Structure formats: C-alpha cells, structure tokens
Amino acid sequence: MRLSTLFAAASVMALAAGGQALAGPTFDAVKEKGFVQCGVNGSGLPGFASVDDKGNWSGLDIDLCKAVAAAVFGDASKVKYTPLTAKERFTALQSGEIDLLSRNTTWTLTRDTALGLDFVGVNYYDGQGFMVPKSLGVKSALELDGASVCVQTGTTTELNLADFFRANNMSYEPVVFETNDELIGAFQAGRCDVFTTDQSGLYSSRTKFENPDDFVVLPEVISKEPLGPVVRHGDNEWGDVVRWSLYAMVEAEEYGVTSENVDELKANSTNPTIRRMLGVEGEFGKALGLPADWAYQIIKQIGNYGESFERNLGANTPLKIKRGLNDLWTRGGLQYAMPFR
C-alpha cells in the first residue's frame, strides 16, 4: 500500500516537473513524426494483443491503435508498437515514450486522477466470472452453494469471490493455486467444481482444455473490469481523437456500416448520421483536426467494433467469447457511442 502511494507520488512529481515541458500537445507531435507510438501488452494476451505466424501484431487492443492511425493518417499501418509489461505501462505514457496506451488497462479512479492519466473510453467490459463442467447442470452462479472453487491466490479475484459468496449467504471451499496453468490442470482433473477468473481469461483458458465443449461459462459477472485506452492527463485534443476513433467503430456497428458496405453507403446512403460520420456532410473532421474522411478510413481499413470483436474474440476464433456486456446498447450490452452530431 505504502509502496504504491510512493510510486504514485513519484509519478505525480515527475509529471509536474515534466508535464508542461512536453514538446507541445501529443497530437501535433504525432502528425509531425508520421506514426502513432502505441503501447501494447508485451506479455501477450490472447485476442487482445498477440503476434501471428507472420510476426504482425493483432487483437482487439491492436485494432484500436490501428484505428487511430487510420483516422490521423488515413493509413492503419502507421503504428509502431511498444511492448510493455503491466508495471511499465504508466511510466511509458507519463514519460512520453508512447502516445497512446492500449493494453487491457482497467479504468479506476486512482489511475484516472493521481497517476496523471486520462481514460478515454472502454473497448472491452471485462469482469470476474465462473466456469463449470456442463455435467454439473448449473445454470447460475447463485446455485453454487457449497461448491469448491479453484482460484488464483493473492489476486483481487480471490477477494471478489469471498465478497460474492458472503453477500449471497452461500458457503464455498477455496482451492488456491499460484498460476493460471496450475489452475487449469486442477480444474480439468476435477479437483474443484468451479473455476473463477476474469471472463476473458476463462474463455482463453478453456481453449487449452482437452474437451473445451464440456465446460460452460455462467452468465454472472461479479466484478467490474472496464478495459480501455489511456492518454496523458491534460492532453485533450489527442484524447478526443482517440475517444472518437473508438466511438466511430461502435457507432458504425450501430448503423450497420461495415468494412464491406462502407464504400456503397458513402456514395448512396441518405441517412444523415451515416453521411455526417463518413464525412460526406458536416465538418466533424475539422472539429477534431482530422481529415474529413477519418471515420471512413477507420471502418474501411479496420471495420466496425463488431467486426473487430468477431475477428479477434468471437465465435469463429478459438476463444469463442460471447458479446455479453460488450454488445451494443440496443441489444442489451454496454457499448454505446456518444451521438455524432
């Protein structure tokens, strides 16, 4: 606790010393150097940031870096990736080593304020969930009274688990392990009835199982882990660019604009929102300091939010993550873009 306070204090001091001297707003610097320096998950997180057979980065977080590059330069490839560990990520942003942090980072009050950072949106709503064998016949986490639960020790996951069972007046027997791989082995061997960690982690762990189809993730989510892109505090113009790049992807899905029909819609659509978003009408690009076709470039090159989700996490990938909380608000999820007006 004290150590983290010290770290926060050191960061704030460094920021106070360095904040004003930063070479102009990030946006100008990015335009000048011709690429976006994007901080990504250096340990790799399946579906969010990993390297494919060709050595290219891919994943949901990577798509966001590309979207920003497409908006600013009209070219999604103008990104340079800086792989970062969890401990380095904030320093790298504070010290100006990167322009944008897109590394499955949870939005919390402390990080948004004391660390001198600004979260500009949420590209994935994660949260702790439960996985059980189908043979158990359980449909809801509220039926888990008396179950033995495999959990990683020393994590917030363990604390959330205790809170959830206490709040619902249920008993459970924790079976704790040090690493996720141990957990997977024990759960498959039947040492416990329930496996708990963040939902995205449950899905990616399930792909490592011998018989993934014999297990099911329960619908309950017992903690909030909103993951989103981060910029430096007070870097408002640049923050706007990142925020609206993300919104453009979500809004495009809501209005049915995909990478395949975007050309046709740009030419023929009569829907005023689509026409404004794609830069046929209005001056949104100018307001953001971007080219008029910024959103068109994002959708053409990366696709809308749904396409990105399906490509990286969805049913056709080994992860098979359901949209759930990350569905559009119109379908009962939380993804909601502010109006393009």
Add this chain to the structure above:
Amino acid sequence: MAVQERASAAAAVQPPVTERITVLAWLKHNLFSTWYNSLLTILVGYLLYLVLVPVFRWAVLDATVSGDSKEACDFAGACWTLVKVRFGQYVYGLYPEDQRWRVNLALAIAAVAMVPLFLERFRHRLTYAVGLVLVYPLVGYTLFYGGWLGLPVVETPRWGGLFLTLVIAGVGITASFPLGILLALGRRSEMPVIRSLCVAFIELVRGVPLVTILFMASVMLPLFLPAGVNFDKLMRALVGVALFSAAYMAEVVRGGLQAIPKGQYEAAMALGLGYWQMTGLIVLPQALRLVIPGIVNTFIGLFKDTSLVTIIGLFDLLGMAKLIVTDPRWLGLAAESYIFAAFGFWIFCYAMSRYSQHVERRLSAGERR
C-alpha cells in the same frame, strides 16, 4: 644414471596392465558390486523407466511435426508443429522477414572475425581482440539497426528471440570483462578515492538483484530524465546488464589478483617495470588464467540472466517463447514452447563450458605434471 636403471628394471618386472574391460565386468564393478548397490541400481533404473518412457513417448513417439496449425496436433504428444512454423520468430523475434539476412550477415562476420583468435600461431591476438571489440559493435549496430547505407531502420522493439539474447549477452560479456578488470584493479589500488569509489560501486551493484536494476532502468529512469529525453529501452537494459556483470567480474578477477604471490610484484618492480607494465605483463596474465572457471561461470550466468529482460517487455528467446503461445491459434502449447527455449539456452551454455575447458587446458600446459 642409477635412478634411470632402477626405473627401467621396475618397468621390466611389471608389464603395463592391459586389462580388457568387458561390458559385463564393467556392470558388475560399477552397478552390482554389493547387494545394496544392486538394489539401488534396480530402484533407480525403475524410477528412470517410470519417468523417461512417458517423456520419450510424449516428446518423440506421439509427437506431431506435420501440418501448419494446431489442428494438426492431438493431445497425446508434443506439438512440435508450433516450433516448426514459428522457428523464425524464436531465432529473430519480430525482425522483418526480408531483413533477416542482416542478422545472419552480422553473425557470420563475427564468426569469421573470431577465427584468428583461435590460431595459436597468430602473434598479435591480444591487439587483434581489442581492435575487434572496438570495431565490431559499429558493424553490428549498422547492420542490426540500419538507417545508413540504404538499410531500412529496424527499431529495437522488433528485435527478439535468440538474436536478442545473443546481443544482450554479447554486449554484457564484452563490456563487463574490461570494466570488471579495471574495477578489480581499482579496488586493490592504493589511491583512497579510486579505491572507495570502486568498493562502493561493486558492493552497491552486487547487493541488489538484476531484476531491480532492470526495473530501475526501465520504470524509474524515464521519470527522472527531463521530458522528451528518451533512451532506447534496449539501451537502458544493456547498460544495466553490463554494469551488473562488471561488478561480479571484478570480484572474480580480484580473487585471481590476490592469489599472485607478493614476490611476483616485487620481482616486477625490481626489474624497473612501472605499474601498468607490471600489471599487464606479469600480474594479469597469471591472475586471469587462475580464474578462467570463475569468469566462464559468470558469463554463463549472465547468458541465462538475459532472460530476465522479459519482465521489462523485451522479447529474448524466453520472452518470445511466452509471446508465441498467446496467439489464439496456438493456445495451450506452452510446454512445447518453453522446452524449445530451454534447449536453445542449453546448447549455448554447454558450448561455452566446453570452450572454457579447452582454453584452460591450453593455458595451463606449462603447469601440467
């Protein structure tokens, strides 16, 4: 004369023993000499059978190498398909495929340039080695990083795999050796300022783990630098690794220096040699030869310590092995990936150890009895 005669007489009486060792005799002598040795042999043999057979079955008999995706594999045995498909990434990291020849060329130049060091007849080996250490980094940097002579720039975040491990270990070894010697001499110096500076540096650096130094370099240092000033992360790690191993090297070399009898120093001074001549011509050649095992031990330790850079987001061989198995298409093959990385490390460490034994034998030729 008389002694010689007696010796030859003794030789005539006792002909040299030419015992033919048969397999059975060897077994009886070494494995089944007593009843409890027999019992132990059988027990250990059974344990080995229990462990090795499933491992062999998993790694060889039931393993898959064909195909180019995880679907080609089943859960029965190892899936070496992963290593086959991603081999380039284990070796070069994310270095662009069409530029990998630059790494190969640089390593080939290094190999060729080092040949004279192994030629016993080549007189100026030391001068040559010093020149190589000064010139080669420029050649390596130009080829690896580029941005000159029409070579496109390849930024350090794209460096990785075995190549990065070799870069870190190579820089660490070549920088820490001379630095360590200077620190060791400094620590034994009679000038109080130099001595206390060297002691302070060695004790400070040796008193903290390498992980701490890497964290300082990657997390804290950027906060203390003025805004807009950024050193490359790899550069920061390299400096950290070099300073760290220099402190260890200094203590190894000091051990050698202390083993040289005082008479050697006095004899050198009596000959009218100055400090540097005495150190360079009389003391160091003897001291370094004594501590070859210690030096190589430090080098091997350093080579393996390079894998710690994964915690600051650099992809050395181990980091690459970790990153590769987070690709959704290859999830669940961590064991194969780690085993392959371990194998890579073993090959290099074993080679270093063999080479050091060779050097030791050659240098101690005068002392052998």
